Amino acid sequence: MPILFDYLRAPSPRRARIVLAEKGIAHDTVIVDLAAGEQLGEGFRAINPACTVPALVVEEGVPALTDNAAILAWAEAVKPQPPLLGTTPLDKAEIASWNARIEAECFMAIAEAMRNTAPAMKDRALPGPVNYAQIPELAERGRARLLDFLDRFDAHLASRDYVAASGFSVADITAAVAIDFARVLRIDPLEGRPHIAAWRARLAQRPAFSL
Template sequence: MPLIFYDCKTAPSPRRARIILAEKNVPHSVVEIDLRKAEQMGEAFRAINPNATVPALQLEDGTVLTDNAGVAAWLEATYPDPALMGSTAMEKSEIATWQWKVEQELGMGVASALRNANPAMKGRALPGPHDYEQIPALAERGMQMIDNFVDGFDRHLADREFVAAGQLSVADITAFVFIDFAKVVRKRPTETHRNIGRWHAALAQRDAFQT
């Protein structure tokens, strides 16, 4: 049985895993889950991933990995070349720190701004099997979080080609995806964020980042 990747082309989370699969050239088949039609909430998909989220990766033995962290860790251990989480202890530490920072500051900011303000997500302020009401103040805070992250991130990239450890890593992938996705809340780096522009343009030339 080949690897089966449960994807949604319009969502940021599965795109992160999709880029890792492409960078590591991992053979797999794809099943599209239409989030706009709430297919992730249906019984068929929840039998595969009870979290009702994508991505999910079904392994050859039938085991299903149900989140980005698990998918990335398994792929890194099973397909170690190229290393996207570092090779030395310090590389791993630096990459993990930036991965956490990007997720907690930029990723959470975009998600909060979108899910707490979009009328289509009323009652669905958080992904997953449970319903949560929107909190408008969190949308406002999310917009501030995006601005603050982008300003600091541009300064961080001033003398760097990559986000961490001097190499392409999951931190680059996560930051790239969320910066792209921030357009859904009308947030994009401006012309003054030249370092982000340079970094983004270079990554955009890679085949894996065009998925």
């Protein structure tokens, strides 16, 4: 059975949890305590030298899948239904485009703002095995980028039920996890944005989003 290396308070492994749940892929879970720096220890480095979660070991003797892109590609290949990457060529293209946009313009904006201000992230402004100093100006830029994205995203959702193509996809997973995590910045993404609020309430009806 696959083993997911996880940390419940972090957004990136939550994306993997939701993907596996939506696919109905059973797995065991091992918690890596990021707050205690367990990801930097030799034991976890042997699994993922990048010192990040999620990491998914799909079978013994095979290198772990160490990012959400790889985990999603594997899950889609081993269990095509329900599809999270679309079914038609144009749907696949639209979903891929929105997923990349959300990662770059929303997820990374939140990461910039949080990791460059949080006291616990001092000298850990980027994840991984190398320490990097915080840059406060990046935090200011991250907040501005996030607020701009949220307003544009609300307008995008005004006439549709899901982020891309004609139904639920990985773009919804990525966006929902990012928007939920934005509260770490004391920003409520739903306030004054009725279309985001309606979309997020729709997703809350899916059991995977309780994870």
